[in-house]
Amino acid sequence: MPSSGNSYKVRLLLSLLDLPCEIVDCEDATLEIAQARADGRLPFGKVPVLELDSGRLLPESNAILLYLAQGSHLIPADPFHQAQMTAWMFWEQNQHEGVIAVRAALRNYPSRAHLVTPERLADLLDRGHQILGMMEQHLSGRDWLVDGGMSLADICLYAYTHTAEERGGYDMARFPAIRRWCARIAALPGYQELFA
Amino acid sequence: MPSSGNSYKVRLLLSLLDLPCEIVDCEDATLEIAQARADGRLPFGKVPVLELDSGRLLPESNAILLYLAQGSHLIPADPFHQAQMTAWMFWEQNQHEGVIAVRAALRNYPSRAHLVTPERLADLLDRGHQILGMMEQHLSGRDWLVDGGMSLADICLYAYTHTAEERGGYDMARFPAIRRWCARIAALPGYQELFA
Structure with missing residues (x-):
């Protein structure tokens, strides 16, 4: 969701870590987001959602950050x-x-x-x-x-x-x-x- | 805080994992909690807080759960x-x-x-x-x-x-x-x- 801070967190992390990802926009109160919800592609009913190559879906911006940043300098070792x-x-x-x-x-x-x-x-x-x-x-x-x-x-x-x-x-x-x-x-x- | 679900999460985990811990009660709207706040013992202004033997303080119930359960069966390996x-x-x-x-x-x-x-x-x-x-x-x-x-x-x-x-x-x-x-x-x- 282009205007959402929760979605932006994920885009910013992807950019800082230079991770490849296809970004699918779903702005608030649009047909796209209603369709994504109807298709069962929003496990908790909200964006952002990370879809892996396997098709598995992960909701919650902060859980996505933790998942994508594994092994990077952005998760302290201590x-x-x-x-x-x-x-x-x-x-x-x-x-x-x-x-x-x-x-x-x-x-x-x-x-x-x-x-x-x-x-x-x-x-x-x-x-x-x-x-x-x-x-x-x-x-x-x-x-x-x-x-x-x-x-x-x-x-x-x-x-x-x-x-x-x-x-x-x-x-x-x-x-x-x-x-x-x-x-x-x-x-x-x-x-x-x-x-x- | 005996009546708080956020505090209870931590007590329940300590009990399930049989981890030793001294529990200090700070009920809502009591002198004890006002004193703990004034003493700087509530980093985010709320309970529960985990105090380590080193004196370091960790707020946020879910962060405490993740910290205490490291290496246990309660954090999935996958x-x-x-x-x-x-x-x-x-x-x-x-x-x-x-x-x-x-x-x-x-x-x-x-x-x-x-x-x-x-x-x-x-x-x-x-x-x-x-x-x-x-x-x-x-x-x-x-x-x-x-x-x-x-x-x-x-x-x-x-x-x-x-x-x-x-x-x-x-x-x-x-x-x-x-x-x-x-x-x-x-x-x-x-x-x-x-x-x-």
Whole structure:
């Protein structure tokens, strides 16, 4: 789904690791996505989905990242660093995505317009600034989320964070460490933008 | 946190694998949890947290499960089965926990009473039945969530599913495959109840 941060995570990883993959676009609220769902090609009803050469289907963006990055430098060798990485990835799905991505979706997808209320947008703004504040505090004085170097945690959190101002309406001037971290990722060899 | 499904996942795994661990209770809305937060012992502001002998702290229940179960039979050796396992675990944090656990919390914790509205409870009931319906469909004709045997995905999803009726008010009579799966888990050697 071209506009989805969860899909972008996977595209960014594929590009950073230079892995070959055919990308099939399924934008929100289109016939393509309805058809994919009807065909049973979306095991959990959502995108992205990774289809292997064998035909096996894997849902969930963060599970796809872990699967594709096996053996690469993006999964720390140290078991505790690896656990810190997965902790950030679960936190992203439980706390960050349900606020930052949801506010962006409410503001950008016409199909969600009927769910928008001023109270809901205000609540998501306030909670999102708290969530970004937690990342800001952690990234102050650190280059990457996990000790030991860049990892999947950075790719995972970057997806919805780097568009939090433009798409979500968050005030990123408050978060200079996050902005430096975003610039660090955007400067990586093989980096690809959300809308490439 | 004795009443938390996220904490219970970790206790259940420790018991199933017979791993030694000192358990420190921090119930919701108590002085203990406020103190733990003030002391910087809750890296992401929430429980459970695993503290290693070295003093290092690991948040996020599902990251703790993955860390503690390394090398055990609860993490499939096959990389695709492992990816299916983590897919269910991310889905749990993104879809299941934010509905099933949230409805249970609204009904059971006095500290959440001010967040309860009839519309919100009705919405969470409807969405929860859809989520449980997805698990029911998947578990019909399967013993465990992931092909190849019981895994962390079952422990992870069991935590809030097995109390969905009693604490969440969901109608589990609709989901016979889930009920058989719950009974399978409750019969495991080393099984421990939520309130042991």
